[in-house]
Amino acid sequence: MTDAAVVVVGAGPVGLMAAHVLGRNGVETIILERRKPRPGQTACAHPASSGDLRSRAIGIMPPSLELLDGIGLAQEFVAAGVHAATGVVHDEKDELGRLDFRGVHRHFPFVLAIPQWRTESMLAAAIAERPKVEICYDVTVDAVVQDTEGVTLSCRDGSRYRARYAIVCDGARSTLAAAAGLSRGRTTYQARFFIADHRDLTDLADEAHLWFTPSGAVESFPLPGSLRRWIVQLPSGSALPGADDHIDLEGIVESRTRYSLDPAGRTWQSAFAPERSELGRFHQGRLLFAGDAAHTMSPIGGQGMNTGFADAELAATLVAGRLDGRLTAPDAWGYYQRARRQAGRSAARRAWAGMRVGTITGRAGSWVRGRLVSAALRLAAPLLARHFAMMSIPMRHASGRLPRRLTHHGDSHEASE
Numbered sequence: 001m002t003d004a005a006v007v008v009v010g011a012g013p014v015g016l017m018a019a020h021v022l023g024r025n026g027v028e029t030i031i032l033e034r035r036k037p038r039p040g041q042t043a044c045a046h047p048a049s050s051g052d053l054r055s056r057a058i059g060i061m062p063p064s065l066e067l068l069d070g071i072g073l074a075q076e077f078v079a080a081g082v083h084a085a086t087g088v089v090h091d092e093k094d095e096l097g098r099l100d101f102r103g104v105h106r107h108f109p110f111v112l113a114i115p116q117w118r119t120e121s122m123l124a125a126a127i128a129e130r131p132k133v134e135i136c137y138d139v140t141v142d143a144v145v146q147d148t149e150g151v152t153l154s155c156r157d158g159s160r161y162r163a164r165y166a167i168v169c170d171g172a173r174s175t176l177a178a179a180a181g182l183s184r185g186r187t188t189y190q191a192r193f194f195i196a197d198h199r200d201l202t203d204l205a206d207e208a209h210l211w212f213t214p215s216g217a218v219e220s221f222p223l224p225g226s227l228r229r230w231i232v233q234l235p236s237g238s239a240l241p242g243a244d245d246h247i248d249l250e251g252i253v254e255s256r257t258r259y260s261l262d263p264a265g266r267t268w269q270s271a272f273a274p275e276r277s278e279l280g281r282f283h284q285g286r287l288l289f290a291g292d293a294a295h296t297m298s299p300i301g302g303q304g305m306n307t308g309f310a311d312a313e314l315a316a317t318l319v320a321g322r323l324d325g326r327l328t329a330p331d332a333w334g335y336y337q338r339a340r341r342q343a344g345r346s347a348a349r350r351a352w353a354g355m356r357v358g359t360i361t362g363r364a365g366s367w368v369r370g371r372l373v374s375a376a377l378r379l380a381a382p383l384l385a386r387h388f389a390m391m392s393i394p395m396r397h398a399s400g401r402l403p404r405r406l407t408h409h410g411d412s413h414e415a416s417e
């Protein structure tokens with residue numbers, strides 16, 4: 001049996017953020033990750049990078065850059081990503097308006113574009129600088145048992161880990177939430193999307209572009225390494241493409257935007273059917289759920305990983321507060337549930353609304369949308385820029401800070417967990 005103060009389940013972006021915040025607080029932490037280590041890494045080590053090359057989340061918003069600053073990594077990220085400071089919205093013929101992110105934040109006046117695999121790799125590499133944090137790869141947690149003193153995690157390879165608390169970041173299909181008997185509400189939306197990263201031969205530079213057309217939406221974002229992300233809405237009624245299905249993304253992009261892409265220029269592709277889900281509770285005894293394990297939202301709008309980062313920061317700060325006796329369990333866990341559910345619901349509503357507006361098809365609907373979007377961008381562009389940069393999500397926290405009312409109770413009692 002291996003002991004630590006905290007076990008984090010899952011070395012996705014959210015689990016890695018949680019481990020950094022715990023490490024910053026001097027908390028002995030083990031991260032357990034079911035993916036195999038990459039060649040050259042030992043299974044249980046301080047690795048230089050992790051996982052496969054899933055591009056998925058590419059937008060890091062200013063509030064997340066504040067959190068990365070709190071763990072000492074903002075500069076490295078800012079140097080590695082593309083600074084998207086402008087978003088341009090079009091219909092099939094004309095530009096409808098622009099969003100300017102330069103006014104949204106004093107230090108981070110842009111959305112940072114960087115592929116998720118790179119985010120994970122940089123977070124994992126920086127774990128090596130945290131002497132109290134260790135990552136174990138190729139370890140699948142199958143079960144967690146709780147008692148009055150802590151949690152015991154049993155893994156598929158027969159290993160067992162013991163900790164005072166576990167922060168569970170095992171993703172949207174969280175098997176541990178299901179094993180803990182927590183219910184999950186889920187809504188699947190009808191729209192289907194295909195997504196690919198491409199070698200960028202356009203003149204779009206570091207701007208984000210959205211096309212709202214009668215036959216469907218196209219989104220395009222800059223990426224480092226002269227790449228560009230393209231997301232196309234598939235025709236209504238399309239099934240979710242499988243890995244071997246051919247989707248003519250380049251043809252769709254050309255017909256809706258007039259940009260020609262080289263099909264041989266794809267570097268990564270995927271398809272998704274957006275959905276929204278939320279656990280009935282974000283904590284149970286000594287388990288806290290964070291990131292996609294706690295709640296998911298449509299990837300349109302780019303808020304899922306950012307919401308997860310904020311979950312992770314708060315969960316780890318509260319657990320550190322429990323371990324050093326500053327916080328009571330009811331205060332800490334009640335606050336976590338309220339704050340992160342409210343923030344997650346707000347982000348999920350925004351993601352849904354953005355997707356709803358963008359996916360209206362047909363000439364009449366598209367014409368009306370074009371006039372409304374154009375008016376909104378003319379009248380309220382600064383507000384909309386703050387909205388899309390997630391600056392107005394409720395219950396945001398400065399890194400490591402908790403409301404005073406949570407911390408002035410003095411002694412805490414573990415028995416009340």
Ligand SMILES: Cc1cc2nc3c(=O)[nH]c(=O)nc-3n(C[C@H](O)[C@H](O)[C@H](O)COP(=O)(O)OP(=O)(O)OC[C@H]3O[C@@H](n4cnc5c(N)ncnc54)[C@H](O)[C@@H]3O)c2cc1C
Pocket residue numbers: 009010011012013014015032033034035056057058059116139140141142169170171172175176195270271272290291292293299301302303304305306307308
């Ligand atoms: C196509 C697409 C595009 C997206 N674009 C954006 C975007 O632009 N911006 C944005 O903010 N979000 C975006 N998202 C959402 C974002 O990818 C997720 O919100 C993010 O990955 C959540 O991180 P996580 O760490 O909670 O979960 P995950 O990334 O799913 O990580 C969970 C980790 O836990 C491990 N694990 C699971 N079970 C176990 C177990 N039993 N034992 C040990 N380890 C386990 C997994 O191997 C995995 O490494 C997108 C998602 C998709 C699908």
